[in-house]
Amino acid sequence: MSQDWDAGRLDSDLEGVAFDTLAVRAGQHRTPEGEHGDAMFLTSSYVFRTAGDAAARFSGEVAGNVYSRYTNPTVRAFEERIAALEGAEQAVATATGMAAILSVVMSLCSAGDHILVSRSVFGSTISLFEKYFKRFGVEVDYVPLAELAGWDSAIKPNTKLLFVESPSNPLAELVDISALAEIAHAKGALLVVDNCFCTPALQQPVKLGADIVVHSATKFIDGQGRCMGGVVAGRNEQMKEVVGFLRTAGPTLSPFNAWIFLKGLETLNLRMRAHCASAQALAEWLEQQDGVEKVHYAGLKSHPQHALAQRQQRGFGAVVSFEVKGGKEGAWRFIDATRLISITANLGDSKTTITHPGTTSHGRLAPQEREAAGIRDSLIRIAVGLEDVVDLQADLARGLAAL
Numbered sequence: 035m036s037q038d039w040d041a042g043r044l045d046s047d048l049e050g051v052a053f054d055t056l057a058v059r060a061g062q063h064r065t066p067e068g069e070h071g072d073a074m075f076l077t078s079s080y081v082f083r084t085a086g087d088a089a090a091r092f093s094g095e096v097a098g099n100v101y102s103r104y105t106n107p108t109v110r111a112f113e114e115r116i117a118a119l120e121g122a123e124q125a126v127a128t129a130t131g132m133a134a135i136l137s138v139v140m141s142l143c144s145a146g147d148h149i150l151v152s153r154s155v156f157g158s159t160i161s162l163f164e165k166y167f168k169r170f171g172v173e174v175d176y177v178p179l180a181e182l183a184g185w186d187s188a189i190k191p192n193t194k195l196l197f198v199e200s201p202s203n204p205l206a207e208l209v210d211i212s213a214l215a216e217i218a219h220a221k222g223a224l225l226v227v228d229n230c231f232c233t234p235a236l237q238q239p240v241k242l243g244a245d246i247v248v249h250s251a252t253k254f255i256d257g258q259g260r261c262m263g264g265v266v267a268g269r270n271e272q273m274k275e276v277v278g279f280l281r282t283a284g285p286t287l288s289p290f291n292a293w294i295f296l297k298g299l300e301t302l303n304l305r306m307r308a309h310c311a312s313a314q315a316l317a318e319w320l321e322q323q324d325g326v327e328k329v330h331y332a333g334l335k336s337h338p339q340h341a342l343a344q345r346q347q348r349g350f351g352a353v354v355s356f357e358v359k360g361g362k363e364g365a366w367r368f369i370d371a372t373r374l375i376s377i378t379a380n381l382g383d384s385k386t387t388i389t390h391p392g393t394t395s396h397g398r399l400a401p402q403e404r405e406a407a408g409i410r411d412s413l414i415r416i417a418v419g420l421e422d423v424v425d426l427q428a429d430l431a432r433g434l435a436a437l
């Protein structure tokens with residue numbers, strides 16, 4: 035922050051305030067203009083009064099912005115708000131969720147290091163680990179998400195990171211984050227959690243013991259399907275490395291997108307509560323339907339990790355996956371019969387979305403990789419939005435009728 039700014043004053047005033055207040059206020063630095071909204075700094079660089087001022091800023095002798103690949107006040111506000119909401123020491127924003135995962139591994143791992151990844155992660159995450167990190171000499175192995183003993187025995191002397199999505203995409207599997215963090219730390223590894231499905235409104239992995247949290251901000255943090263972004267949050271020690279990589283390599287977030295995410299965060303908790311309520315109602319209803327063979331939603335008593343979800347999360351999330359009769363053809367007929375719900379692979383939108391993971395988000399995986407991740411041909415995923423749940427149920431009923 036430039037010295038002309040009243041940096042930090044508001045943040046110290048926020049000591050001990052509630053989540054909802056942080057979601058609206060954290061990271062907001064008042065400028066001399068005293069504007070009330072979050073200011074958007076659409077600038078690539080910053081000007082200095084003199085050559086000496088420029089040199090002092092570049093050397094770090096005087097704090098302040100020099101170039102938007104390094105820092106931008108709007109992006110900084112978003113980062114500070116996320117850090118406050120996650121209970122992390124620091125956060126740094128990225129161009130996409132994938133860029134967040136890339137930045138963590140690039141900054142913390144070297145050739146010869148080993149990473150353990152839960153089997154049930156987002157398709158592009160598996161591709162990133164399999165096709166790219168392995169090419170640079172990073173060893174990658176996969177472990178079933180929920181089995182703590184499996185994680186423990188798979189850790190090797192060169193294991194640097196354990197990477198999980200909890201809940202996972204699309205099957206809503208969970209891992210006990212506190213227990214896994216203890217296992218990782220006992221053997222000198224770090225635990226990274228993709229918290230995309232829960233957001234800090236429902237789960238704060240750092241508070242549970244994880245070292246690093248990554249997000250696709252494209253999802254619920256935006257909340258209205260407008261733009262792409264990501265964020266990494268964690269302790270200063272590791273974040274220093276992540277920030278260094280981002281500033282050099284450049285997958286940084288645009289200030290325009292950061293401004294949208296700041297606005298999204300202001301309503302995050304309200305939206306997540308509404309998403310969860312509708313998802314719960316639809317999951318319970320789907321479970322009663324003849325054409326549905328299985329529903330994957332941690333809010334259901336039938337979910338094997340329902341008790342863990344109750345303990346670890348403040349809600350069960352918006353994503354409901356279910357298997358229908360008739361394999362892939364049945365799933366496609368179901369999807370095509372809907373009229374209201376959007377057929378798209380995105381999630382976290384106010385508009386409910388429906389997708390066939392086997393041929394979209396996880397379509398690039400080899401059949402055996404899909405099988406190992408439990409993605410069956412009959413699987414459909416909905417990400418429940420903010421429409422009236424009665425209308426959503428009526429639309430899903432059209433799908434069922436087409437089976």
Ligand SMILES: Cc1ncc(COP(=O)(O)O)c(C=O)c1O
Nearest residue numbers: 130131132156203230250252263
């Ligand atoms: C759990 C999860 N992590 C990461 C990503 C990647 O995010 P992005 O599309 O913003 O790169 C996604 C995208 O769907 C996701 O679902």
